[in-house]
Structure formats: structure tokens, C-alpha cells
Amino acid sequence: MEQINQHPAVQALNEDPEFEEIFPLATSLEVTKAIQENVPGRKIHHFIYTALRGARGVFPRAFYCPSRGILVMVVGFGYGTAGPLDTLHNGAMATMIQESIRLLAQAWFPPEVVYKLSNLHMYFSIPLIANGIYCIxxxxxxxxxxxxxxxxxxxCNRRTGPAMDTSIIWPEWFDPTDRRENFNTMIARVSMYDGHPLDEANxxxxxxxxRFEVQQSEHWPPINQLEQVEDDKDAT
Structure with missing residues (x-):
């Protein structure tokens, strides 16, 4: 835990006035408060903050910037999350990516909006190093x-390149031109940083x-933001 607290990315985010540390909305307000206060794991009923907690598991710190709508989770992975050949198990990283997306959705969607994660696609470019600290x-x-x-x-490059590229970084169901649906879609990227994640291009x-499935609501998507997106599109 001390290693993650002293990590340069965590310290930089702590010192950035635009970012605030956030915690998950767990099964109840009592459990959420217990997570915030770092009480013993047996008193917390949450997969990530109980079953995966400890020296063998994960050490997450999540920070949210309301003005930019961006969430950064710095995660330290313990030795119990290792996979084959001293690599990080992809399932451990996938779990934390999904949790990061869930945390951003918690901050992004208004409280009166009902939503659920309906599609999730991940592309791993290289094997991950075990026992490392990553920024999501x-x-x-x-x-x-x-x-x-x-x-x-x-x-275009994938379909017309000189060699057949089988990597699917962007799933076929994702339409970047669907402005309304983009309000319900989150993009997560994982890198390793030695400073503020927004100041480096690793x-x-x-x-x-x-992508989240959102029940139709008069509160979503925000009309003013949707109109601004359409205006920006017309301007280009």
C-alpha cells in the first residue's frame, strides 16, 4: 500500500486541484464508507476491495477530474495476480479496467439515470509485467x-495494409459517428507513468x-452538450 501511495502518478494527482479522489458506490453506504476508511477487509462486502485486497491482490487509487470528465486509476498489482511466465494475468487487469469504467460512469451519469454496462471490448497490445503499477x-x-x-x-489500415492485421482495437459495434451513443460509451487506456498521467504521452x-445501455430519460443525454457536439461536427 505504501508503494502505491508514494508512486509519482498518485502524488501528482493528489497535488492537482482539478482532481479529487473518488471511491466506489458499493452494496450500501456503510460499505462505501468502510472502503474509504480502509477498514479490515472482512467487514467489506465487495469483490475488488475484499477478495482482491491485500499483498497478493490489488491496490487501487482512483481520481476524477469533473471539468474534463476524466478518471485516472493508479493500480498496484500484487504477486497473487501474476499469470504465466511472470506476466500479469489479463483477467486481473481486465477486472480493474471494468472497475475504472464503472467508477467513471458513477460520476458521469446523473443520479436519476438508470444504466448498465452492455458491451465491453479490450485489446492487449503486449504482455503485461507482473507486480507492476499501471495507470488506467x-x-x-x-x-x-x-x-x-x-x-x-x-x-482502414487493418483492412488494406500489406499484411493481414488481425488485431481489433476498435470493435465493430462501436460507431464513432454516433454522437448520442458516444455519451454512453467510455474509452479506457492503460499505460505506465512516472508522473502526472495527463502530462506524459506513454x-x-x-x-x-x-458501452452502457441507458434507459430513456429526459435528463440524458444533456441537450446542451449534444448540440455543442453537433455544432462542432458541422464546423469541421
């Missing part, structure tokens, strides 16, 4: 600049797209 950055797709261009370039190790 998550943003709503609607806030990503040049997203349509990025997705289309990859899909290689992306894992790319993930998660």
Missing part, C-alpha cells in the same frame, strides 16, 4: 478529440471500449 485513464467517447479519424484510420498497452 478513462474518458467518455463524446469528449475525445478526432475520435472518428483515429478509429477510421485504424480500420505507449498505450491496453485499449478498451465500454
Amino acid at each position: 485513464s478513462v474518458v467518455p467517447a463524446s469528449t475525445v478529440a478526432d475520435l472518428e479519424l483515429t478509429v477510421n484510420e485504424h480500420r 505507449a498505450i498497452i491496453v485499449n478498451c471500449v465500454g
Whole structure:
């Protein structure tokens, strides 16, 4: 735990006034408070913060920037999360990516909106190092600049390149031109940092797209933001 607390990325996010540390909405307010107060694991009924907690498991710290709509989770992985050949088990990373997406959804969607994760796609570019500390950055797709261009370039290169590229970084169900659906879609990327995650441009190790099914609501999507997105599209 001390190692993750002293990590440069955690310290940088702690010192950034735009970011605030957030905690999961667990099974009850009492459990949520117990997670925040770091009480013994046996008193917490939560998969990540009980079963995966401890020296063999994971040590997550999550920070949210309301003005940018971005969440950064810094995760330390213990020796119990290792997979074959001294690599991190992909399932351990996938669990924390999904938790990061869930935490951003908790902050992104208004309280009166009902939603559930319906699609999740992850692409691992290389094997992950075991016992490492990783940063998971998550943003709503609607806030990503040049997203349509990025997705289309990859899909075009994948289909027309000199060698057959079987990697699917962007799933076929993801449509970057669907402005309304992009408000319900989160993009997560995993990298390793030695400072503030927003100040460095490190290689992306894992790319993930998660889409939420949202019940129709007068509160969502926010009309003013949707109109702004459409105006920006028309301007280009």
C-alpha cells in the first residue's frame, strides 16, 4: 500500500486541484464508507476491495477530474495476480479496467439515470509485467478529440495494409459517428507513468471500449452538450 501511495502518478494527482479522489458506490453506504476508511477487509462486502485486497491482490487509487470528465486509476498489482511466465494475468487487469469504467460512469451519469454496462471490448497490445503499477485513464467517447479519424484510420489500415492485421482495437459495434451513443460509451487506456498521467504521452498497452445501455430519460443525454457536439461536427 505504501508503494502505491508514494508512486509519482498518485502524488501528482493528489497535488492537482482539478482532481479529487473518488471511491466506489458499493452494496450500501456503510460499505462505501468502510472502503474509504480502509477498514479490515472482512467487514467489506465487495469483490475488488475484499477478495482482491491485500499483498497478493490489488491496490487501487482512483481520481476524477469533473471539468474534463476524466478518471485516472493508479493500480498496484500484487504477486497473487501474476499469470504465466511472470506476466500479469489479463483477467486481473481486465477486472480493474471494468472497475475504472464503472467508477467513471458513477460520476458521469446523473443520479436519476438508470444504466448498465452492455458491451465491453479490450485489446492487449503486449504482455503485461507482473507486480507492476499501471495507470488506467478513462474518458467518455463524446469528449475525445478526432475520435472518428483515429478509429477510421485504424480500420482502414487493418483492412488494406500489406499484411493481414488481425488485431481489433476498435470493435465493430462501436460507431464513432454516433454522437448520442458516444455519451454512453467510455474509452479506457492503460499505460505506465512516472508522473502526472495527463502530462506524459506513454505507449498505450491496453485499449478498451465500454458501452452502457441507458434507459430513456429526459435528463440524458444533456441537450446542451449534444448540440455543442453537433455544432462542432458541422464546423469541421
